[in-house]
Amino acid sequence: MASVLIDIRKLEKTYPLGGGMLKGRSRIVRAVDGIDLTVMEGETLGLVGESGCGKSTLARLLMRLEKPDGGEIVFRGRDISSLSPEEMKTYRRRVQMIFQDPYSSLNPRKTALGIIREPLDIHRIAGRKQNRETAAELMTRVGLSGEQAGRYPHEFSGGQRQRIGIARALTLRPQLVIADEPVSALDASIQAQILNLLKDLKKDFGLTYLFISHDLNVIRHVSDRIAVMYLGRIVELAEKDDLYRKPFHPYTRMLLAAMPSCDPGRSGQTVTIRGEAAKSDEEGCNFKNRCAYRIDMCDRVAPQLKAISERSRCACHRAGEI
């Protein structure tokens, strides 16, 4: 029975929009708008959504790069906002991140080896020589060669830079790795290599992944469970196969219909894809402006994420009936 690694409860993060002296009321964006989510040890939890859904903000909150405005993040039973500075340092070793852009996420003035060993030096894991060897081993483990150790980021290709970023994330032997769109910026033929590498490393290092992507094909391939986000809220949570075979939420269905498939014979979409994600201060469901199944209640009451079947949860008033 797997244990709970991270428990996210009613998490909120808002940002002010516009405002300033010349305008009156300043508006806020609810980037993360009441998220409840658990990450089980050993799983790959896929987080999928389009721009503005809050997935990157959620990642930054988990990394404690930002502080939430409401709710809690509980790691192995401890609320991370209550950690002392020493305990926080330990937390940072347990939770690491792989970033989307292999070009801007590496320090251009450090060598590949330097980038990978930096976390070891910061946390004073071992002496300089030992740290150097550990970093060199990791370099080869992610598919780079030792002779590239002294090269600088600009001398590597996008796929290779991503490998450096992955090695860096693993140096401290984390328990949870948050991968924020790790292959989106890579060529198709390199994506497959990196996805295979991530799979291997998960096994060898005993990792848990929170895998963020907008690409449903990638998410389908890597995830055990999938959470679909829309404008700051989770709208559906299901086991991988269930989500693709029997999606409950209208937004999930729209996403699946919009996904380009490699089947030229696929007949025209049966789901109407329309509208754009737009935050509003209005009450009710965030998706109502685009939803084909909208009813009165959707305008007034925001749906809660509720169990819809044994393993699936959905935030829709009409889930199960449509």
Place this chain on the structure above:
Amino acid sequence: MSRKTGHLLDIQNLKTVFETVRGNIRAVDGVSLTLNAGETLGVVGESGCGKTMLALSVMRLIPANGRIAEGSILFNGEDLLSLDEDAMRARRGRDIAMIFQEPMTSLNPVLRIGDQVAEAIRLHRRVSSAEALEMSVRLLEEVGIAEPARRVRDYPHQLSGGMRQRVMIAMAMSCRPQLLLADEPTTALDVTIQAQILNLITELTEKNNMAVILITHDLGVVAETAQKVAVMYAGKVVETADVEKLFRRPLHPYTRGLIESRPAGCSVGADGGSEYLKTIPGAVPSLYDLPPGCRFSDRCNRAQDRCRLAEPQLREEEEGHGVSCFFPVKNDR
């Protein structure tokens, strides 16, 4: 129609070269393609394959350190490369239009969008500014922008990415071009917006019997939107076919590798259940440092000595199916 071949667009052996500090490279290295009215050709490839430079060559918008060294581009029988700049400018935007990947950098941030669409119209047609603005409103409506009469007064930053791309399409469509070049038009957009933009392009294509060259790295987009496909690699076309044939029976090992390395969507036995993806080892070569012989040979699991000694030429291997390979893969997926 072209007098010789009857095609709307007939590119023969196009070579576009660049002189750089590090050496001379051939971004487009002997590309031949044809396209007819009403057809959508998907040009697919990874970074550095030359697909964008191909489109810019057709538009004769190549950066200053590059030039078209060889070949011909026949549009309605007329070689665009033989035209002087004034004549080309008359065709550019009117007969052949292009839309780009990043709508924010393609739109002028300090002009209202109505004025930008009107500008595109007035470049080619003698209408008053009032008339042009009226036409702009109609065009915005045609591309699916709600409340177009109000929106004409907006600036680009007030629009979402999807809407800006619609504005770009409106500008491109303003003179009812015969050929539309779309360079990764949806890559920067969310997938639900992508689907709407691709639907819009298809709709406009059918309504106007327009020919489209759709450039993308995404095989799924090609499968859903194009009738014909050309796969490019390191400056050359390695395979061309109708879209069903290409996906059912890819002849070139690179095409096959690309299709089979896609997660979930396209793999053989696509139930998303396979543990590991089939990969193409290595990476796309730098144009400064091409392998000898076939450019794909150092990544190909079928490569023989012959492949390293000579470059294969594109030839029709099966009916309507061209491939540039000495040992094409001859079985269905």
